[in-house]
Amino acid sequence: MSAPIRVVVNGAPREFPAPLTFSQLIDELHLAGRRLAVERNGEIVPRSRFGEARLADGDRIEVVIAVGGG
Amino acid sequence: MNAPEKIAAQDELVIAGKRYRSRLLVGTGKYRDFDETRRAVEASGAEIVTVAIRRTNIGQNAGEPSLLDALPPSRFTILPNTAGCYTAEDAVRTLRLARELLDGHALVKLEVLGDPQTLFPNMPETLAAAKTLVADGFQVMAYCSDDPILAKELQDLGCVAVMPLASLIGSGMGILNPWNLRIIRDRLSVPVLVDAGIGTASDAAIAMELGCDGVLMNTAIAKAGEPVRMANAMKLAVEAGREAFLARRMPKKPYEAAASSPQAGLIAPVGGA
Numbered sequence: 001m002s003a004p005i006r007v008v009v010n011g012a013p014r015e016f017p018a019p020l021t022f023s024q025l026i027d028e029l030h031l032a033g034r035r036l037a038v039e040r041n042g043e044i045v046p047r048s049r050f051g052e053a054r055l056a057d058g059d060r061i062e063v064v065i066a067v068g069g070g
Numbered sequence: 071m072n073a074p075e076k077i078a079a080q081d082e083l084v085i086a087g088k089r090y091r092s093r094l095l096v097g098t099g100k101y102r103d104f105d106e107t108r109r110a111v112e113a114s115g116a117e118i119v120t121v122a123i124r125r126t127n128i129g130q131n132a133g134e135p136s137l138l139d140a141l142p143p144s145r146f147t148i149l150p151n152t153a154g155c156y157t158a159e160d161a162v163r164t165l166r167l168a169r170e171l172l173d174g175h176a177l178v179k180l181e182v183l184g185d186p187q188t189l190f191p192n193m194p195e196t197l198a199a200a201k202t203l204v205a206d207g208f209q210v211m212a213y214c215s216d217d218p219i220l221a222k223e224l225q226d227l228g229c230v231a232v233m234p235l236a237s238l239i240g241s242g243m244g245i246l247n248p249w250n251l252r253i254i255r256d257r258l259s260v261p262v263l264v265d266a267g268i269g270t271a272s273d274a275a276i277a278m279e280l281g282c283d284g285v286l287m288n289t290a291i292a293k294a295g296e297p298v299r300m301a302n303a304m305k306l307a308v309e310a311g312r313e314a315f316l317a318r319r320m321p322k323k324p325y326e327a328a329a330s331s332p333q334a335g336l337i338a339p340v341g342g343a
Contacts, residue, residue, distance in 0.1 A: 009128060010125040010126070010128055011125070012128065029128050029129070030129065031126065031128075034126070034136065035136065035138055035171060036126060036171060037123075037167040037168070037171035038170075039163065039166075039167055042163065044166050044167065044170050046170060047170065062125060062167070063125065063126050063128070064123050064124060064125055064126060064167050064171065065123075065124065065126045065136065065137075065171070066121040066123060066136070066137050066138050066148070066150065066171060066172075067099075067121065067123075067124045067137055068097070068098040068099040068100070068101060068107060068121065068122065068137055069097060069098060069099045069120055069121055069122025069151055069153050069288075070097025070098070070099045070100075070120055070122075070151070070153065070239070070240075070286075070287075070288030070289065
């Protein structure tokens with residue numbers, strides 16, 4: 001069992017067991033099935049890569065959805 | 071055969087090669103709930119609806135309804151915006167997230183704001199963002215000031231539509247400078263849509279009578295006493311204004327009346343023959 005990874009998700013520090021893919025992150029955040037987009041350290045993480053791409057310690061993650069706006 | 075209907079059927083708004091019957095674009099903010107949003111959008115007849123991109127609330131989402139369930143992208147052209155962005159970099163990042171969220175959808179509304187009091191656009195940052203986004207394959211509809219020179223620069227950078235403000239976002243002050251809008255409309259070849267400042271139906275009609283290709287609004291509908299009813303009013307106003315523009319209004323004659331009734335054949339004046 002490796003050390004947990006520490007990341008920042010939408011501005012809040014979080015800890016997760018490692019290793020952690022983006023699919024697992026979305027499950028951990030109870031966001032599975034929702035239409036969303038993810039950015040890691042300023043770069044898009046395509047949904048097609050969620051299953052394989054792994055988070056790294058110190059990653060800054062943004063998870064966004066569409067909301068009402070003008 | 072009904073002639074006006076025939077004219078209306080041929081008069082489509084074309085943005086980035088795609089044809090739209092409605093010239094009214096609406097925002098989805100400030101409604102009570104998604105049901106009111108959906109009913110207002112339906113009443114407006116809009117085919118293009120704007121959305122904002124925001125962080126999701128972590129841990130409070132289970133079963134929470136989503137805007138795109140109420141307004142499915144299969145039925146509406148979703149136009150993600152960059153509201154709240156104050157730099158070109160943040161606007162570009164936001165729209166790249168939007169493109170990922172919407173499965174590669176390229177049509178976007180760029181707005182880079184200058185300050186939180188006026189929400190006036192920061193045009194240098196808007197131009198910089200437009201350049202980056204066009205190079206990255208986006209179809210950019212750009213919110214901008216009503217400066218004809220800067221509007222033309224946005225067109226020259228490759229924006230698919232230019233959207234000058236009528237007055238401040240959310241102010242409901244209507245069209246404060248129709249002359250500039252007219253200059254922009256006359257000088258540009260891409261669609262020109264009035265975005266921001268519309269307060270009531272006559273404002274939308276005036277925008278269309280000036281020759282603008284469309285109108286984008288949110289608060290004027292969402293913050294009306296009866297939003298769904300106002301959405302219908304805006305639909306009618308945009309259609310009426312467009313028809314009046316196409317029909318070409320009569321010239322103004324400020325110093326000369328012209329009777330509509332015949333001058334001849336009047337009955338004899340009292341005491342006359």
